[in-house]
Structure formats: C-alpha cells, structure tokens
Amino acid sequence: MSKDKINLSRRNLLKGITAAGAASVMGGFGMSTAWAAPKSVNMGFIYVGPRDDYGYNQSHFEGKSAVAKLDWVKAFDEENVPETIEVVKTMESMINLNGAQVLFPTSFGYFDPFILKTAAKYPQVMFLHCGGLWDASKHPKNVGSYFGYIDEPVYLSGVIAGHMSKTGKLGYIAAIPIPQVLRNINSFTLGARSVNPKITTHVVFTGGWSNPVKEAEAANSMADQGIDVLTCHVDSPKVVVQTAEKRGIMCCGYHTDQSVLAPKGFLTGAEWNWSKVYSDYAEMIKTGKTIPNLVRGGLKEGIVKSSPYGKVVTAKAKVHADKIRKQFMDGSMVVYKGPLKDNTGKIVIPAGKQHTQTDIALESMNWLVEGVIGTTKS
Amino acid sequence: MNETEMGYMGVVIAVLGGAIRVGTPFLFVSLGECLTEKSGRINLGLEGNLIMGAMSGYGVAYLSGSAWLGVLVAGIAGMLLGLIHGLLCQQPRVNDIAVGIAMMLFGTGLAFYLGKAFIQPVAPRLPALALGSWSDSSVLRAALDINVLFIVGLILAPAMAWFFRNAKWGLIVRTVGESRDAALAMGLNVNRVRLYATMAGGFLAGVGGSFLSLYYPGSWNEGLSSGQGLMAVALVIFARWNPIYCLYASLVFGGAAALGPALQSVGITGGYYLFNAAPYVLTLAVMILTSSSKQRFAGMPGELSNR
Incomplete structure (x- = not known):
C-alpha cells in the first residue's frame, strides 16, 4: 500500500496506518471478528431530517435515546444530514472526534456511495445501514443492514x-x-x-x-x-x-x-421499535459477540409494533x-x-x-x- | 351527484380549492416582491422571510394561543429581515441579488435553528370562513372553506394596483424604481423609499409564511416550504410587475400544484412527475412566448434593467 514512497499525501499515509493497524488487530476479518470488550460502546446516529418529526427520524431518535440511557453506552447523533457528501463529513467526524465504533446512518440514500466509500476507508468501524441493501457478494464486511418487516x-x-x-x-x-x-x-x-x-x-x-x-x-x-x-x-x-x-x-x-x-x-x-434493535447491537458489542451483517425481524422479534387502537x-x-x-x-x-x-x-x-x-x-x-x-x- | 363518487368533478373542485389553498402564500410573497421590485430593488431572500414567518408565526401562535398574533409576529419577522436587506443594499457597491441570496440562507437557517422546539407541538390554526355552508356536499364545503388571509390578499392586489397608479406614495415608489436620477432631481430619498418598500414586502412575505404553518398545510416543519418563496419571486416577472396579474398567476400556480395529487386520486396515475412539473413548464412557456431580445419587459421598473 505504500510502495510509491514519494507522493504519499498525509491523508493516504494516515489511511494506510489505520488500515494496517486495523488489519493487524482484526486479522483482516472485518466484522466477523469478535471485539475485545471495550470500556464504553460509542454509537453514532445520523438522520436525514429533524429528530422530532413524528416520523421516521423520530423513530430512530427514540431508539438512540433508549441506548443512551445505558451507562456503558456513549450515543451521539446529528440530524438534517443530507444524502450527499455531507454525510461522509458527518461520519468521519463521528469516527475521528467521537471515537465511534459503530455508525447508524439511517437514511436510504446514504448507502451508495457514501457508506460504501467511507467503510472501505475505515475498516475498523462498523457501518450499519437501515434498509435492505447489504449484499455479501458486493459490499465490505464492515457494512451491514438492519430492517424490520413493518x-x-x-x-x-x-x-x-x-x-x-x-x-x-x-x-x-x-x-x-x-x-x-x-x-x-x-x-x-x-x-x-x-x-x-x-x-x-x-x-x-x-x-x-x-x-x-x-x-x-x-x-x-x-x-x-x-x-x-x-x-x-x-x-x-x-x-x-x-x-x-x-x-x-x-x-x-x-x-x-x-x-x-x-x-x-x-x-x-x-x-418501529428501534430501541430494541439498538440495545441488542450495543449488547453484542459489549459482550464481544459477532455482529451479523443482516438483522431482520417483524412483530415476533419486536422490531416493529402497532400503535394502540x-x-x-x-x-x-x-x-x-x-x-x-x-x-x-x-x-x-x-x-x-x-x-x-x-x-x-x-x-x-x-x-x-x-x-x-x-x-x-x-x-x-x-x-x-x-x-x-x-x-x-x- | 353521488356524495362518495365525485370523479372528474372532484378534480375540478380540487384544482379550484387548491388554487386558493396553495396559491395564497404565492400571492402574499409575490405582492411583497412586486412592491419591492417596483422601487427598483430585487429581494431574492423572500424564501427566507417566508420560512422565518412560518416558524415565528407558528411558535408565537403556540406559545400565546392566538393564531392572529402569530400572523402579526410573522409579518414583523419578515419585516425585520427586509430591514436588514434594505440596510445592506444601500451601502455602496453592494449587489442586491447577492444580499438576497445571503438573506435567504440566513432566514432559512435561523428559522430551522429557532424552530427546533416547535416541530412537535400543535399550534392553534387560523379560522376559515365556511362559505360553502349552503351546500350539502362535504366536498364543496371543504373546497369553500376560505381563509381570511386569502380574502385579505384578494383585496390587497387591486388595492396595491390602485396605490401604484393613483396614490402619491405609489407614484414615489414607481419614480424611484423607474429612474434614480429623476427621483433625486425631485428631491426624493431613494434609499429610504427602497428600504421601506423592502420592509413592507418582507412583511407580506412573512404573513404568507404564517399561512403555510397556521392554515395550510398547517404545521411547522423544515420541509414546509418547497421553494414557494423563490417561485413567487419568479411569479412577479411572470406577472409583469402588475399586482392584479400576481393574483392570477398565484391562483394558476396553486391550481397547477393541486392537479397532480387530484388526478392520481381519481385513478389517473401515470406521469405524476410530469403533472407535478406543470407550473414550471407553464412558466417557461409564457416566458419564451413573451420574451423579446429588443426591449425590456413591459412594466419592468427601469432601475432593475440598467445595472
């Protein structure tokens, strides 16, 4: 990766070091590697609209608020992030400044190309996308998707x-x-x-x-x-x-x-009942379990529910x-x-x-x- | 006529109702812009006034419980943004288009920032006049629930036309807009007239915003204005700087916006992107048909064209 010595930019150098570091720690297996149980679990959430819109974004914010209550979880979020290069900036700042181990960019249009490109750059971070887009044959191992049968x-x-x-x-x-x-x-x-x-x-x-x-x-x-x-x-x-x-x-x-x-x-x-999904993820990371690339479920699994009559x-x-x-x-x-x-x-x-x-x-x-x-x- | 099967008649009613419901914010913003442009200045920032008006009107209506107080505050918020625009533009070598874009971003950003707390609460709505109470058809009654603000706009358009034509102040605004030199020769304070015209225009745009948040669709959120403010600025050109034409143009645009959803609900489901684009196609067509490379648009204030 660093054969062409002279024209190495600082960014590429850092990228190389990070990748090499991650590869040596994780043996190159990406997400399938068990995590050494970290002290706190750092989770970042990104929404395309406002947190309190009575809708999709609020449902994720409610999920984030639920995991934020756990004292061993650090949860941070950003709202109104458009489905453009903006989301890459947000993801990078969550990784570099907040030390995010796992990111939940929740909007459909974040996935391709923004999550895919960023995930290749940060193989030590997990990118879990809400939607059904992850494909084992095409996409990086540190990317996954979760969705409910609403x-x-x-x-x-x-x-x-x-x-x-x-x-x-x-x-x-x-x-x-x-x-x-x-x-x-x-x-x-x-x-x-x-x-x-x-x-x-x-x-x-x-x-x-x-x-x-x-x-x-x-x-x-x-x-x-x-x-x-x-x-x-x-x-x-x-x-x-x-x-x-x-x-x-x-x-x-x-x-x-x-x-x-x-x-x-x-x-x-x-x-949606994202609090269940996010708490499960947090638990898996805490106990060092393997994170599955695909999480799906309906009423039975508690990922979705009905409003009271x-x-x-x-x-x-x-x-x-x-x-x-x-x-x-x-x-x-x-x-x-x-x-x-x-x-x-x-x-x-x-x-x-x-x-x-x-x-x-x-x-x-x-x-x-x-x-x-x-x-x-x- | 069967109550449950309005069919194509329903489309007609929806378009007429939509012309009034969707057209009212267009009407207020375009009248405001018309006034500002008649004084020889363009305020592109009215989208910011509209959103700021929508947010502040909703917030104040929620906090005070009075929707009308919300409308007033929305107007004042718009007027303050107009004041900033006017003051900036009268500095030497300042371009009003650039300031307008800056004000649009500023107004929108400020409204989003201050409006965080008001996305969830439900504020009181502006009342509607039930002009359709004579009818047995709930459809007609709904279409004829007309908001007072629309009536105000309906009166305002001819009043503004009269003002430009007959009132002393109207003539002053036109003179300032037509020729700075002539206005200076008459001893008019050009900057002050433009400042007031921008503030008054900003007030109207703010009121237009409060219609969005307090009546139709009737809630505050960040996607509330899908560019209505910008569209209304374009409407003024479309309407040849004539307040009466602003009224017609607003109604046409409102009705066109209602066409897409109404056609789909009766089962004409193809090409809805095309129907949604109807207002823009219409604008382009009119602009092309009426443009000329030889002379400026009839009715266009002289100060707008010679810069």
Missing part, C-alpha cells in the same frame, strides 16, 4: 381499516414507488381485502419524502373522492394525519405513534386483528401466498407458492396487488 403491522392496520371503512375506499399517500413502499401498500390492501374483498386502495405518489403541501393536497383530494381511511408512507405523517382529522375521516399512522394528532379518527398504526375502533375489528397478530407472533401467518394477481391482472405469485417474510424475493417487489388503484410507473 408491513406486518401495516397489514394489521389494513385489517382494522377494512373493518372500519364505510365507503370501501382507502387512501395511501406515498413518496416514491420503491419496493419497501410498494410492499407496505400491498400489505395494507391485502389486510383490508381479507375483511372485505371489494375494498380498493387509491395511491398518490407525491414524488418526495417530505412535501407537506402535496401531502395535504393529496389528503384533501382523497377525502373529496369519498375515501374514508387514509394512511401514508412519507417521512413525517403529521400533515396527512392532521388533514384527515380536519376532514373528518379516519387514518392509520406510520413510523411512530400519531394518535395525539387525530383524537377522533385515529385507528392504529405501524411503528383509537377510540372508534370496534371490538369486532380488534378481535380480528389480534387474532392475526397472534399468527404473526407464532410464525404461521404468511401474507404473500399464491394465487395472487397484481392490479393489471397478471399473476405475480402462482397458486401453491408462498413467500414468507424473510424471502428475499419480496424485497424487489415492483408490482401493486389487485385492488390497488395506482401504478408503479412514474
């Missing part, structure tokens, strides 16, 4: 929505048609149609993760169309939930608990949803099983075939299930 509680929200809707029309306000978003829309619709097969879900893609004016316009247009239960997949559901409440229709939350924003119409919601939810709906929740908990519930048609009439899962939650095939979903009014094409 479509399980979304399915339960769909069941509740299916019971509560009077018009049989549900609305989904989504940012952009990526697999995770489509999977939530499909699970919500399948949940609702398990109650009433005539139900349809109307989808509006706003084209961005945070676009309050468009979200409010979408919510209003949907209320105009007789849609009586709204839910969403955007960074902060606050505007959608508040607009639904203002228009006197019902809503299901997402990311965190939004029940206080809609005391009349809130039904339930799908929430709202006041208007009927007893019948609760009983039905709780019954399915039990099946999720004991692993007997399979959402995606054939025969299943998409909304253009094509069979996407043939009869007799089923995809369990962990099936990687579900993570490249590019179709909308029958009953969804919308298209994945922009």
